Amino acid sequence: MILEPAERNLLIEERRRRICDLLRERGRVTVEALATRFGTSQVTIRADLSALDSLGALTRTHGGALRRTEDMDQPLGVKQLQHHAEKVRIAVAAFALIREGETIILDSGTTTAEIARCIRLSDLNSINVITNALNIAALLVDVPSVRLIMPGGILRRESNSLSGHMAEAAMANLQADRLYLGADGLDPEIGVMTPHLPEAELNAQMIRISRQVVVVADSSKLMRRNISLIAKVEQIHMLITDRAAPAQAVEELRQRGVEVTLA
Secondary structure: OOOOHHHOOOOHHHHHHHHHHHHHHHOEEEHHHHHHHHOOOHHHHHHHHHHHHHHOOEEEEOOEEEEOOOOOOOOHHHHOOOOHHHHHHHHHHHHOOOOOOOEEEEOOOHHHHHHHHHHHOOOOOOEEEEEOEHHHHHHHOOOOOEEEEOOOOEEEOOOOEEEOHHHHHHHHOOOEEEEEEOOOEEEOOOEEEEOOHHHHHHHHHHHHOEEEEEEEOOHHHEOOOOOEEEEEHHHOOEEEEOOOOOHHHHHHHHHOOOEEEEO
């Protein structure tokens, strides 16, 4: 196997993302092939596979690993490794919509966390951010330009987020210019979906208090259905996704009045 220069000297997190990408493409990988590809020792690759296995990102086997059957409600640590480059581009496009003095809601999720990172590095002077996600709050807690607002609620560790009746009640007294809504599934005929009912109910409250609803979701989420409906297509103003999005899904969403941006 010829080693691409771009594959050398990767940071640990980036190398592990590449391993997950290879697994999605091929279904299985071997320690020997990965060590050759990334120019590392087999000991290093075994450590990578063990760490990813503990996160639930793959199934460890003798001499390699197998792609794990997809779980719609994966832990946040696994989701952070998936489609990272696409999520960063989506976040940059989403951040471009933000104006001084606005109040925005950042739903829990890995793509919305990337938006928070954009805000953290920006030169905005003043912005209000409402979020139910602890990881997003941690990214923004020391940013002087951000007035951070968090509802109460019950912690769900898989998504590092708060939800429940306390969170819904707190949200009811707020107003926002824009909601950035993550999605575990987006079907052009139905709408945005999630596997977790309490989060769906909180998201519905977020939609009710927001002037604009922007769904941020990489293309793997399109044409996917899940248990709990968050929002019908008619409630979505904009979708920001990546250029691998199925053309048919994009066209159907546009025909139904959703502005679609491909990042």
